Amino acid sequence: MYSLSWLILFLxxxxxxxxxxxxxxxxxxxxxxxxxxxxxxxxxxxxxxxxQLYAESPADRxxxxxxxxxxxxxxxxxxxxxxxxxxxxxxMLLVVTGVGFLIHVYSIGYMHHDKEFTRFFAYLNxxxxxxxxxxxxxxxxxxIVGWALVGLASYLLIGFWTDRKTAVLAARKAFVMNVIGDVxxxxxxxxxxxxxxxxxxxEVFKAAPTAFFPNDDNVLLITLLxxxxxxxxxxxxxxxxxxxxxxxxxxxxxxxxxxATMVTAGVYLVARCNALYMMAPFTMxxxxxxxxxxxxxxxxxxxxxxxxxxxxxxxxxxxxxxMFLAVGVGVFSIGMFHLMTHAFFKALLFLAAGSxxxxxxxxxxxxxxxxxxxxxxxxxxxxxxxxxxLAGFPLTAGFFSKEEIVMSAYSAQYGNIVFWxxxxxxxxxxxxxTFRLFFYTFMGQSRTPEAHPHxxxxxxxxxxxxxxxxxxxxxxxxxxxxxxxxxxxxxxTLGHHDDTMxxxxxxxxxxxxxxxxxxxxxxxxxxxxxxxxxxxxxYEALYNKYYVDEIYDFLIVxxxxxxxxxxxxxxxxxxxxxxxxxxxxxxxEVSRGISIWQSGKVRIYALNMVAGMVTILLFVIFL
Amino acid sequence: MIMGAEFVLFVSxxxxxxxxxGFVVRKNPLVMFMSVELMLNAVNFLLVGxxxxxxxxxxxxxxxxxxxxxxxxxxxxxxxxxxIFRTRHELDADHIDVLKG
Amino acid sequence: xxFLDQLLxxxxxxxxxxxxxxxxxxxxxxxxxxxxxxxxxxxxTPIYSALYLIGNMVCLxxxxxxxxxxxxxxxxxxxxxGAVMILFLFIIALLGAKKEGRxxxxxxxxxxxxxxxxxxxxxxAMMVGKTRPVEGKVTPEVIQQxxxxxxxxxxxxxxxxxxxxxxxxxxxxxxVGIISLAKxxxxxxxxxxxx
Numbered sequence: 001m002y003s004l005s006w007l008i009l010f011l012x013x014x015x016x017x018x019x020x021x022x023x024x025x026x027x028x029x030x031x032x033x034x035x036x037x038x039x040x041x042x043x044x045x046x047x048x049x050x051x052q053l054y055a056e057s058p059a060d061r062x063x064x065x066x067x068x069x070x071x072x073x074x075x076x077x078x079x080x081x082x083x084x085x086x087x088x089x090x091x092m093l094l095v096v097t098g099v100g101f102l103i104h105v106y107s108i109g110y111m112h113h114d115k116e117f118t119r120f121f122a123y124l125n126x127x128x129x130x131x132x133x134x135x136x137x138x139x140x141x142x143x144i145v146g147w148a149l150v151g152l153a154s155y156l157l158i159g160f161w162t163d164r165k166t167a168v169l170a171a172r173k174a175f176v177m178n179v180i181g182d183v184x185x186x187x188x189x190x191x192x193x194x195x196x197x198x199x200x201x202x203e204v205f206k207a208a209p210t211a212f213f214p215n216d217d218n219v220l221l222i223t224l225l226x227x228x229x230x231x232x233x234x235x236x237x238x239x240x241x242x243x244x245x246x247x248x249x250x251x252x253x254x255x256x257x258x259x260a261t262m263v264t265a266g267v268y269l270v271a272r273c274n275a276l277y278m279m280a281p282f283t284m285x286x287x288x289x290x291x292x293x294x295x296x297x298x299x300x301x302x303x304x305x306x307x308x309x310x311x312x313x314x315x316x317x318x319x320x321x322x323m324f325l326a327v328g329v330g331v332f333s334i335g336m337f338h339l340m341t342h343a344f345f346k347a348l349l350f351l352a353a354g355s356x357x358x359x360x361x362x363x364x365x366x367x368x369x370x371x372x373x374x375x376x377x378x379x380x381x382x383x384x385x386x387x388x389x390l391a392g393f394p395l396t397a398g399f400f401s402k403e404e405i406v407m408s409a410y411s412a413q414y415g416n417i418v419f420w421x422x423x424x425x426x427x428x429x430x431x432x433x434t435f436r437l438f439f440y441t442f443m444g445q446s447r448t449p450e451a452h453p454h455x456x457x458x459x460x461x462x463x464x465x466x467x468x469x470x471x472x473x474x475x476x477x478x479x480x481x482x483x484x485x486x487x488x489x490x491x492x493t494l495g496h497h498d499d500t501m502x503x504x505x506x507x508x509x510x511x512x513x514x515x516x517x518x519x520x521x522x523x524x525x526x527x528x529x530x531x532x533x534x535x536x537x538x539y540e541a542l543y544n545k546y547y548v549d550e551i552y553d554f555l556i557v558x559x560x561x562x563x564x565x566x567x568x569x570x571x572x573x574x575x576x577x578x579x580x581x582x583x584x585x586x587x588x589e590v591s592r593g594i595s596i597w598q599s600g601k602v603r604i605y606a607l608n609m610v611a612g613m614v615t616i617l618l619f620v621i622f623l
Numbered sequence: 624m625i626m627g628a629e630f631v632l633f634v635s636x637x638x639x640x641x642x643x644x645g646f647v648v649r650k651n652p653l654v655m656f657m658s659v660e661l662m663l664n665a666v667n668f669l670l671v672g673x674x675x676x677x678x679x680x681x682x683x684x685x686x687x688x689x690x691x692x693x694x695x696x697x698x699x700x701x702x703x704x705x706x707i708f709r710t711r712h713e714l715d716a717d718h719i720d721v722l723k724g
Numbered sequence: 725x726x727f728l729d730q731l732l733x734x735x736x737x738x739x740x741x742x743x744x745x746x747x748x749x750x751x752x753x754x755x756x757x758x759x760x761x762x763x764x765x766x767x768x769t770p771i772y773s774a775l776y777l778i779g780n781m782v783c784l785x786x787x788x789x790x791x792x793x794x795x796x797x798x799x800x801x802x803x804x805x806g807a808v809m810i811l812f813l814f815i816i817a818l819l820g821a822k823k824e825g826r827x828x829x830x831x832x833x834x835x836x837x838x839x840x841x842x843x844x845x846x847x848x849a850m851m852v853g854k855t856r857p858v859e860g861k862v863t864p865e866v867i868q869q870x871x872x873x874x875x876x877x878x879x880x881x882x883x884x885x886x887x888x889x890x891x892x893x894x895x896x897x898x899x900v901g902i903i904s905l906a907k908x909x910x911x912x913x914x915x916x917x918x919x
Contacts, residue, residue, distance in 0.1 A: 598722070598723060599720060599723055600719075600720030600721060600722040600723030601716070601717055601720050602716050602719070603646070603647055603648075603650070603655075603716055603717065603831070606643075606646050606647050607647050607831070607834060607835050607838060610643055610835070610838045611838055613842055614838060614841050614842050614845060617845040617846070617849060618845065620849060620852070621845060621848050621849055621852055629850060630750070630751070630754060631791075632846075633754075633850075634757060634758060634787075636843060636846035636847060636850075637758045637761075637843065638757060638758060638761045638780070639846070640839050640840075640842055640843035640846065641758070641762055641764075643839050643842060644765055644835065644836065645764060645765035647832075647835030647836075647839060648832050648835050648836065649765065650824060651822075651824050653770045653773075653812065653816060653819075654764070654765075654770055654773050656812075657764055657773055657812065658764065660777060660804075660808070661761050661764060661777070661780065664780065664781060664784055664804075667784070667796075667800075668787060671787075671788050671791050671796055672787075672791050673857075674791075674793065675791040675792050675793065675864070676857075677857050677858070677860055678859055678861060678862050678864075679858070679860025679861075680860070680862050680875060680876060680879040681860070681879075683793050683795070683796050683876055683879075684876065684879055684880055684884050684887075686793075686796055687796065687799065687876070687880070690799060690800070690803055690804065691891040691894065691895065692891070692894065693804075693808075694803060694804075694808055694895075695894050695895055695897075695898035696898075697808050697811065697812075698811065698898055698902055699898050699901050699902060701811060701812070701815050702901070702902045702905045702906065704819075705815065705818070705819070706905055714819060714822070
């Protein structure tokens with residue numbers, strides 16, 4: 001049965017190959033439905049795997065390695081073409097293929113007018129394939145292959161509109177940032193191989209607890225290098241700058257790759273390697289710290305941006321920060337739970353934002369929106385649900401997962417009061433920026449009267465409704481998620497925390513953020529101007545995203561460009577070019593001299609052969 | 624034993640050298656081909672002679688295969704010479720230097 | 725000098741006389757082969773060269789006979805002196821054998837000296853010493869019992885079947901090559917492609 005799981009890889013790959021080779025021959029919409037069907041098929045297979053896992057007892061659900069064939073077999077190193085089925089990978093695949101399927105369907109409506117419709121779907125299928133490979137990999141090698149492939153798919157999709165310069169530049173930036181992470185991961189894989197002699201997950205994680213002391217230098221280095229990859233992929237500080245720029249891509253791409261699936265791969269990686277990370281508490285503290293700092297950082301920047309997608313992008317960074325906080329304090333299953341709910345409501349928000357952009361004819365500035373609640377009722381309601389879930393309004397999906405994280409930040413193994421306090425601040429910010437965006441977009445009066453917004457077709461709104469339903473009830477899955485995943489995380493049980501006071505504070509923070517937003521943006525312009533004036537320096541810093549891009553530009557790009565310029569003028573023109581030219585020139589001269597030997601006359605060649613024989617016989621006789 | 628191995632070696636060395644000389648000195652491609660045949664025959668003779676001295680048939684088998692190869696080579700070579708003659712109307716190995724560098 | 729000693733000792737029984745006779749025959753044939761090959765190289769007219777080559781091959785075939793290779797001797801006469809040389813003669817007849825002028829160029833001198841050196845070295849290689857040959861079991865007596873052709877056949881089809889088959893493949897390739905050479909016509913090419 002488990003061998004069917006190869007279909008999860010093969011179906012999207014088949015879709016990608018078909019669409020890229022013969023996509024032009026399909027009628028336009030058929031290509032989209034075909035791609036969606038491939039991903040839907042992968043989703044069904046994933047459900048089948050889930051059922052299969054449920055047929056076994058929890059302890060038996062681990063380590064179902066499916067080997068296709070041994071790919072590399074050599075002395076001391078072997079590599080199988082194999083995939084790993086266990087609760088974690090199946091859970092992650094449910095998110096990837098499930099949300100991916102909805103977004104595929106949505107894209108049929110969203111990309112309807114695009115000329116290169118099938119190319120878009122080919123890339124989307126490639127992405128689903130790469131992500132499945134990343135998730136299903138049974139060793140670090142294929143993890144890195146999938147890791148790089150999702151980077152490639154992300155690059156292709158961000159730069160999908162190749163005629164937009166900003167899009168191409170953003171794609172390049174994302175790719176370069178991701179490659180920084182890839183390098184870290186590759187080095188980590190080398191170190192793992194050095195210490196364990198294998199790259200196989202099962203063997204590595206089995207040997208990890210005995211191979212190292214806690215906080216051993218080697219395990220710290222391995223985990224940190226893996227973390228470089230995770231941070232780059234998940235847009236955590238300081239490798240975060242690519243994610244807001246990545247919003248240049250089509251909105252479904254932002255929803256699929258830069259909100260729901262790919263950027264959460266870092267969380268998945270840490271959860272997958274929990275056996276290694278549990279040996280490195282220092283790294284865990286680092287993860288939690290970076291996570292919570294990113295949550296605050298991105299939340300604060302998100303509070304003042306005006307581009308609808310950028311706000312959501314910063315909120316994504318912030319939420320991934322929460323996930324890292326969760327896995328950093330040692331509650332992996334809660335991190336994965338938040339990953340799931342976040343996939344629901346963030347995909348929902350992005351898709352709803354896409355619907356807004358679609359309705360407003362490609363307008364992204366929220367200052368030019370407003371009053372859309374009448375024109376786009378479905379989008380309005382689903383966006384509201386998404387916002388509530390994101391802000392952690394009680395009884396929505398985000399509420400359950402985020403409350404769990406905030407409480408674990410204090411009560412879990414590596415938690416402490418500082419993490420808790422920072423998390424509370426981030427929760428407040430979440431509520432604020434979410435509803436600021438909401439009010440700007442949907443409430444009040446339209447700021448551009450000439451625009452004629454319209455509701456999107458049902459092929460776009462149906463996925464919105466499905467996701468909205470999931471965002472509402474997804475929180476109830478919490479205990480199930482924990483039970484299902486606990487074998488992977490060594491059977492850890494969830495610590496109960498009965499501190500009612502703290503929970504109330506957390507809820508109050510979320511509500512406080514929302515109320516602040518209401519107070520500033522709903523009751524008139526005076527407060528807004530006043531607040532802006534009072535906090536002008538902070539506002540400037542926030543609006544410019546803490547000048548991180550500028551700092552990178554000053555510290556890295558400018559010096560490198562200077563060195564490059566110097567090298568181009570001095571070293572290349574006068575050194576390399578000259579020597580290369582000289583080599584060519586001298587070779588030409590010498591060969592002109594030699595070429596008289598190639599007379600084309602057989603007899604002279606034969607004479608040379610005789611001379612050669614004479615020489616060889618000399619050796620035979622005298623040696 | 625009829626004659627010593629030295630005799631076989633001497634004869635084959637002489638014929639081989641004369642063949643090599645013919646290939647280097649003559650300009651007519653036909654004669655050059657004949658010289659090649661001479662060299663091949665010299666080697667054949669050596670193989671047969673030693674096959675006799677060593678009481679083994681391997682040498683004769685080898686000589687047989689060499690004859691096959693030589694026959695094939697002669698046929699193809701002569702066909703090529705014929706083709707060259709058809710296009711150039713002369714036969715001189717020194718004038719066929721299209722491959723001059 | 726064994727030869728002279730025996731001749732002078734007058735110890736001539738039947739076996740020795742036959743041995744001496746045979747040896748002198750082999751010697752004479754060998755010298756004839758060398759002379760014939762010299763004729764191939766030195767004759768100015770290709771037709772004489774071809775005739776000398778036939779002589780050389782017949783001589784070698786006789787030597788094969790003397791060295792217990794009757795089958796190969798037959799093959800030598802049939803294939804070489806027969807088929808191949810007829811082919812040569814046909815070509816000569818077709819192309820018209822022109823007499824080649826003698827010339828004493830530097831190149832020829834170099835060729836002569838190098839080949840002379842080669843010959844000397846081959847003779848010197850004789851003096852180097854024996855290699856370690858592997859003696860087989862197929863003595864002349866065994867061949868006499870079975871017959872040369874049969875012995876070779878058994879050997880060829882048991883131990884050397886793959887080279888044999890490859891040889892057939894080679895002949896096939898040669899046939900295809902000749903057909904393609906003969907079938908297609910060529911545009912006359914420029915005498916020199918390079919200026």
